[in-house]
Amino acid sequence: MFDAYPEYIEEFSIEIADFNPIGPTAHISLPETMPKRNNGIINIQNNDDWCFGWCVLGALHPVKVHPERNPHRLYGDFVEKLNMDDIPIPVPVSTPVYKKFEENNPEISLCVYEWHNQNKCLDFRYVSERRGEEYKQVNLLVITEEERSHYCIIKDLHKLVYNHSKHKGQKYLCRYCLHVYSAEKGYKEHLPKCKSLNNAPQRPQMPVKNRSIKAFYNHKCMQPNPYRIFWNLEILTEKLTPEEKTKLIHTERLQMHKPCGYCYVVVRMDSSLNYEIMSYDLYRGPDALERFVTKIEKEQANIQEDLSAPAEMILASGDLKSYNEATECWICKKPFIKPSQEALQKFEEAKHRLLEVKEWEASIGEDHPEKKKIQKEYREALSALNRKVKDHDHINGKYRGPAHDTCNKKLRIGSFETKVPLICHNFRGYDSHSLMKVVSKFTVDKLNCIPENIGKYKAMDVDQLRFLDSF
Ligand SMILES: [Zn+2]
Ligand SMILES: [Zn+2]
Incomplete structure (x- = not known):
């Protein structure tokens, strides 16, 4: 067998591994908290103290395949182009050194960032004052590990902050202030305004013609809660x-605060701020909180019933005359405008269709298939007219004044929608805490609150009920 030799060779390959020992002052791996893959970072595996230089060259002369390997071979040809006069090697993490570097290399705009391990985010180390397309942008990341520092290239800042928000599309990041934009438009608008880190971006916006007046528009707040x-x-x-x-482990608790009674007064108020007490309750005994919830729910049902039947309008003598003569809405203080011919015609058509439906229903004796749609069209056509209507207080029935149809609707009281404020002295500091324990007993599915901390609530919405502090 020893003198046997192959007749032919099908395939022959030699694999050679590059032996590239890494020196102690050179490459450091990326921090643990940093995104592992697709993070937009090139961590150059140098074995000398020249990582700053290699990084700048790597950013200026990008290589597609393995840009981190063997910087001498990849970027060695460009070393001459970099002016490193008076810059200590290894390059310390120091602003004056970066300034000097920029001074030496007038075409480069340098930004250096640090990775914040605790907050898992980028921090600034140095931000260039050179803005504009004419400069070559170099973004570096400096990582420090026990007295040693190492620079990496940030090839793509956007990739590095990809996980910072729920928005999973393309992000646009300002390299001077690290503000993130989800749309290119916002980013482009920001760039000229950005005054970098310590100067918040601001843009003076002067009032323009026709939009220079601030006025009160929240007309629904003109009416007090009934x-x-x-x-x-x-x-x-x-x-x-x-x-x-x-049961206690860390805290020494001595006593427990236990509700033993409650009292409440239900007050109804009209828009002239005349009020009357509708009901009240005072209780002292066991299960005070649970009883309170049950009672309040009963009161709520009574309030809903009362609000669903608004008072009839009471017109005093002279009210009708002043209504007919009025040219201005008492709510918005704007004049009544004659509806356009088009709106009038639409209304007439809708009215005609509705009458047809009614006739059809009267003769056939069942519901018209398109009744709902036609009714809706009629309502829309009617509100498009924005007629003059009589506005009255739904609590005491008094006529309040002439109003636009739309303005009148803004002051509408909804029996299930209008909030009922429950006002308590020091709710925020004390009673909210007890109430939280029984809030699940309310038969509601909508809960909302403004918390101050885990056990302190400024205000709380339990469906229609709004718990507030009297302060
Ligand atoms: Zn910015
Ligand atoms: Zn009006």
Whole structure:
């Protein structure tokens, strides 16, 4: 067998691995908290102290395949083009050094960032003052590990911040202030305004013609809430039992605050701020909180019933005359405008169709298939006219004044929508905490609150009920 030799060779390959030992002052791997893949960073594997230089060259002369390997071979030809006069090697993390470097190389705009391990975000180290397309942008990342520093190239800042928000599309990041934009338009608008890190971007916007007047538009706030409830809890402090004390690990708790009573007053108010007490309750005894919830729910049902039947309009003598003569809406203070011919014609058509439906229903004796649609069209045509209507207080029935149809609707009271404020003294500091324990007992599916911390609430919306502090 020893003198046997192959007749032919099908394939022959030699694989040679590059032996490139990494020196202690050279390459450092990326911090643990940094995105591992597709992070837009090129971490050059140099074995000398020249990582700053290699990074700048790598950013200026990008290589597609393995840009991190063997910088001597990839970027060695360009070393001469970099002016490193008076710059210490290895390049320290220091602003004057970066300034000197920019001075030496007038075509480069340099930004250096650090990775913040705790917050998992980028921090500034140095931001260039050179703006504009004419400069070659170089973005570097400096990572520090036990007295050693190492520079990497940030090839794509956008990729590095990809995980910073829920927006998973292309992001546009300002390299001077790290503000992120999800749309290119916003980013392009920002760039000329950006005054870099310590100067927040601002753009003076002068009022333009026709849009220079600020006025009150929130007309629905002109009307006070028809109902409000004033309430308070009475709370006793009880000593903890030995079993309850053993449950405690860190904090020493001595006593427990236990609600022992409540009182409330339901007040109804009309728009002239005349009020009357509709009902009240005072209770002292066990299960005070649970009872309070049940009682308040009953009061809410009564309020809804009352609000669903608004008072009939009461016209005083002279009201009708002043209504007919009025040329201005009492709510928005704007004149009544004659509806356009087109709107009038639309209204007439809708009215005619609705009459047809009614006739059809009267003769056939069943619901018209398109009744709802036609009714909706009629309502829309009617509100498009924006006629003059009589506005009246739904609580006391008094006529308030002539109003636009749309303005009148803004002051509408909804029996299930209009909020009922429940006002309590020091709700924020004390009673909200107790109320939170029973809030699940309310038969509602909508809960909303403005929390101050985990156990303190400024305000709380339990469906139609709005718990507020009297302060
Ligand atoms: Zn900016
Ligand atoms: Zn109006």
